[in-house]
Amino acid sequence: MTSVCATGQHDHHDVYAQQCPCRGLLELIANKWTALAVGALAAGPQRFGALQRQLEGVSPKVLTQTLRRLEDANLISRTVYPAVPLHVEYELTEVGWSLTVPLKALRQWVEEHVDEARV
Structure with missing residues (x-):
């Protein structure tokens, strides 16, 4: 579905346009x-504690904000x-699943090139 960008200058979303709602998602x-x-x-679905243990270094506050x-x-x-x-589980939605492929590629690229980059 094509919609008008919030800038009113495009008939599609443009992540380079300052007022485009794409910026927030990016x-x-x-x-x-x-x-x-x-x-x-x-x-697969996970509880908060399991996620916090897996994401070493994340504070409970930041993880809560991220999940929200x-x-x-x-x-x-x-x-x-x-x-x-209470038992609370988090899981990816259909659109969340579609994000796993590019993010996996990004994580793999980082792991492969961290020694070459100057960080």
Whole structure:
């Protein structure tokens, strides 16, 4: 579906246009914790604690913020199971699954080229 960019200057979305809503999505998916969380969820639904253990170095606050933003963007879903204590699982949505391929390629590129880059 083609829509008019928020700038009103294009009949399509243009990530290079400052006011295009694409920018917000690009900012979200270019975040390191997003890339790592999506990669971790590609293994299947996971609880918060499991994600936090897998994403070494992420604080509970940052992981919570990342998961909320991903849920708001419809990239993941959050399911609460009525149990004591509450059981909450996160999993990729259909559109979230479509993001796994480019993010996996990016993670692989980083691992292959980290020694050549000056970081």
